[in-house]
Amino acid sequence: MTQLPPETRAWLGSVGFSVSNDRVWLEALTHGSFNGARSDSDEADYQRLEFLGDRVLGLAIAGWLYHDSASREGRLSQRLNALVSGASCARIARAIGASSHMRLGKQAREDGGADSDNILGDVMEALIGASFLDNGYEATREVIYRLWHGELSGDVGKAKHPKSALQEWAAGNQRAMPRYEVTERSGPDHAARFTVRVSVHNVGTAHGTASSKGEAEKRAAQAFLEEFG
Missing domain, CATH: 1.10.1520.10 (Ribonuclease III domain)
Structure with missing residues (x-):
């Protein structure tokens, strides 16, 4: 036809x-x-x-x-x-x-x-x-x-949590899901500092540092999007 x-x-x-x-x-x-x-x-x-x-x-x-x-x-x-x-x-x-x-x-x-x-x-x-x-x-x-x-x-792609935005980016670009890893912990318990590395296979890595693991992951995801997104 x-x-x-x-x-x-x-x-x-x-x-x-x-x-x-x-x-x-x-x-x-x-x-x-x-x-x-x-x-x-x-x-x-x-x-x-x-x-x-x-x-x-x-x-x-x-x-x-x-x-x-x-x-x-x-x-x-x-x-x-x-x-x-x-x-x-x-x-x-x-x-x-x-x-x-x-x-x-x-x-x-x-x-x-x-x-x-x-x-x-x-x-x-x-x-x-x-x-x-x-x-x-x-x-x-x-x-x-x-x-x-x-x-x-609408709100598609706006003001999303960086970890959610990174996961969506990875899925939309047919990449592996992001992996987070604590690479450094310093300071006493009441003032701890965490450094987290996020990586996407065959794309790259980025780091974030904060006073909690969750916030460090968020900053790492944001850094990744700014560099590779």
């Missing part, structure tokens, strides 16, 4: 996308389990478009945050990572009804793929990639701003 079903074309238009090239939109909605997505087929799954859409989404949201906020880079990165995370993309995809139009193999659908956060998030990014190819960056950016309006105007 190289033409969109009429109901899918109507749905895409209803959520703000403009469709000229049917093939790219079919690709964006096609999971690898679908029987048309084969290496010897004219059709493909959404993986390449997901890669592209992830970058377009990141640029659009980064631009919005830069112009909307005077926050320092660490704070901007924290919020950006939350807004473009797989969880955020899945929420948007679910809200606009993407699951009804995704092309999944029989087993993947029976296994709950139509309501999978991973698949929904990937498809949302692929749709953004398709829009970029079919309509260009500016038109796609405006669709992103409309679809993400609630997330952008």
